[in-house]
Amino acid sequence: MLQGALSGLAAGGVYAIIAVCLTLMSRLVRVVNFAQAATGMFGSYVAVWMVSKAGIPIGLATVVGILIGGLLSGLIGWIIATWLSEADTSTRSAVTVGPLLLLISLSFILFGNKPQPFQPLLAGPAFTVSGVVISQVTVVIVVLAIVVAAASKLVLSRTSVGTKLRALSERPTTAELIGIPAKPLGVAVWAITGIISTIVIVIVAPSQSNDAIALSMLIVPGAAAALLGAFRRLDLAVLGGLVLGVIQGTVAQIDQVSFVRYFLPFLFIVGLLLWNQRKAVWDAAR
Amino acid sequence: MSVLSLDGVTVSRGAGPVIRDVSLEVVSGTITALVGPNGAGKTSLLEAISGVIDASSGTISLDGEPLGKLSRVRRAHRGIVHIEQGRAVFPSLTVVENVRLASGNAARANEAIDMFPELEKRRDSPTGLLSGGEQQMVVLARAFAAQPTFLLIDEMSLGLAPVVFTRLLPMVQRFAEDGVGVLLVEQFTNLALSVARQALVFSNGRVTFQGEASVLQQSPEVLHTAYLGGSPAH
Numbered sequence: 305m306l307q308g309a310l311s312g313l314a315a316g317g318v319y320a321i322i323a324v325c326l327t328l329m330s331r332l333v334r335v336v337n338f339a340q341a342a343t344g345m346f347g348s349y350v351a352v353w354m355v356s357k358a359g360i361p362i363g364l365a366t367v368v369g370i371l372i373g374g375l376l377s378g379l380i381g382w383i384i385a386t387w388l389s390e391a392d393t394s395t396r397s398a399v400t401v402g403p404l405l406l407l408i409s410l411s412f413i414l415f416g417n418k419p420q421p422f423q424p425l426l427a428g429p430a431f432t433v434s435g436v437v438i439s440q441v442t443v444v445i446v447v448l449a450i451v452v453a454a455a456s457k458l459v460l461s462r463t464s465v466g467t468k469l470r471a472l473s474e475r476p477t478t479a480e481l482i483g484i485p486a487k488p489l490g491v492a493v494w495a496i497t498g499i500i501s502t503i504v505i506v507i508v509a510p511s512q513s514n515d516a517i518a519l520s521m522l523i524v525p526g527a528a529a530a531l532l533g534a535f536r537r538l539d540l541a542v543l544g545g546l547v548l549g550v551i552q553g554t555v556a557q558i559d560q561v562s563f564v565r566y567f568l569p570f571l572f573i574v575g576l577l578l579w580n581q582r583k584a585v586w587d588a589a590r
Numbered sequence: 591m592s593v594l595s596l597d598g599v600t601v602s603r604g605a606g607p608v609i610r611d612v613s614l615e616v617v618s619g620t621i622t623a624l625v626g627p628n629g630a631g632k633t634s635l636l637e638a639i640s641g642v643i644d645a646s647s648g649t650i651s652l653d654g655e656p657l658g659k660l661s662r663v664r665r666a667h668r669g670i671v672h673i674e675q676g677r678a679v680f681p682s683l684t685v686v687e688n689v690r691l692a693s694g695n696a697a698r699a700n701e702a703i704d705m706f707p708e709l710e711k712r713r714d715s716p717t718g719l720l721s722g723g724e725q726q727m728v729v730l731a732r733a734f735a736a737q738p739t740f741l742l743i744d745e746m747s748l749g750l751a752p753v754v755f756t757r758l759l760p761m762v763q764r765f766a767e768d769g770v771g772v773l774l775v776e777q778f779t780n781l782a783l784s785v786a787r788q789a790l791v792f793s794n795g796r797v798t799f800q801g802e803a804s805v806l807q808q809s810p811e812v813l814h815t816a817y818l819g820g821s822p823a824h
């Protein structure tokens with residue numbers, strides 16, 4: 305049981321980081337970015353290709369791959385900021401399905417549809433808890449999730465760039481009218497969340513099923529986790545990711561119900577939506 | 591001295607033109623009052639100047655240089671500050687944060703806040719918790735921190751009691767004294783005319799009166815005719 309729960313922590317950390325990225329994107333640039341994990345997948349595929357086909361050292365290839373993930377995300381952001389700056393959130397979000405599908409197809413064309421020969425960046429155990437081995441990947445991912453959420457919160461509340469971003473998210477037109485450059489700041493948010501999601505995918509891809517679709521679809525559990533914080537709260541997004549991962553790990557250990565783990569993100573989403581609904585009905589009844 | 595000028599400006603939105611062939615000038619250091627009935631196109635005019643919407647024809651220029659397709663952000667950096675209709679504050683940001691947004695200069699931002707004793711006490715409160723009048727003070731303080739060359743003010747009095755608005759007017763005069771050209775859109779016509787040098791009446795997208803503010807103040811029948819879209823008194 306404990307073993308299962310702890311083995312789900314790494315996946316939970318990945319969901320948490322993607323959830324933090326999705327929350328930042330939703331708050332700051334009014335978009336649910338369906339391509340959030342796909343840009344990370346593509347960046348990490350480029351890194352693998354550079355190592356296995358071009359013989360570039362893994363460290364350099366990883367950095368380039370991460371930058372490409374950020375660049376791709378920034379490019380999508382630039383397109384949306386240029387042509388859909390006044391569009392509503394649903395339209396802007398729907399548009400990101402385009403790059404999601406495009407990046408999956410492109411990766412099939414360029415890299416084939418087999419899982420990629422990822423070399424682990426981190427390997428081996430970090431420590432043992434009552435007989436259960438915790439891997440280095442787990443430790444790094446969970447710490448990264450917490451650090452990314454805390455750092456984002458700090459930047460938003462304590463720095464002048466953070467104040468500008470909050471102003472833009474509250475009243476974009478007013479912010480522009482006092483000279484805050486909406487487009488460069490928005491594109492920067494896209495690029496930075498793109499870099500963060502590529503980093504996490506590069507780290508976990510070697511130790512999980514890493515075909516293009518599996519990696520791109522990390523968006524689903526990520527979105528489920530972000531939903532716990534209503535796409536607004538970073539702390540709840542992290543918690544949601546970790547809890548989802550732990551439940552998934554636990555369920556996978558129980559033979560009779562282990563298949564349920566594939567549906568867990570969806571159950572999580574449906575459950576949260578029903579819960580919110582119930583609250584709304586309850587509030588209305590009062 | 592700076593001049594903001596509009597020459598034959600037409601603005602269309604949705605159904606058709608809401609501003610037709612408008613020409614006017616705002617000179618630095620003076621207040622120009624812009625009044626007119628609801629739906630006359632006053633807000634649309636300010637939005638065209640600040641770049642929120644595009645003019646479909648005509649030129650808007652700053653010191654003789656057409657602004658053309660310059661973005662809102664660039665126009666703001668050129669010194670055109672637009673205070674929008676309603677309460678243009680960022681509600682979750684504190685008073686200080688709101689004002690500092692407009693200026694990298696902390697001293698200037700503090701000076702702006704200090705002009706309103708009400709705000710000094712609530713520097714660190716979220717602006718959304720302030721009263722309507724206090725929120726407009728935040729907006730004015732933010733505009734002051736921005737050090738504009740031209741200030742476009744859209745119905746600052748909306749939803750405020752006349753006494754509260756009377757508290758804000760001296761601040762508008764202060765801008766003019768400091769050399770800012772102010773274009774003041776107002777529904778409290780008499781109060782606006784009392785501080786303005788020049789006045790414009792807008793009706794149905796056209797200028798129906800343009801002249802000394804004192805003329806309108808002294809002859810309500812001229813104002814009345816202009817409101818109803820009477821002949822332009824050029």
Ligand SMILES: Nc1ncnc2c1ncn2[C@@H]1O[C@H](COP(=O)(O)OP(=O)(O)OP(=O)(O)O)[C@@H](O)[C@H]1O
Binds near residue numbers: 604605608628635675
């Ligand atoms: N976003 C918009 N889309 C389409 N038409 C608009 C829009 N905003 C305003 N209009 C139309 O433009 C015309 C001028 O409106 P505008 O808001 O500029 O007038 P106003 O003089 O500021 O009125 P008020 O005194 O009520 O603020 C009106 O006929 C209005 O219906």
Ligand SMILES: [Mg+2]
Binds near residue numbers: 632633744
């Ligand atoms: Mg208006």
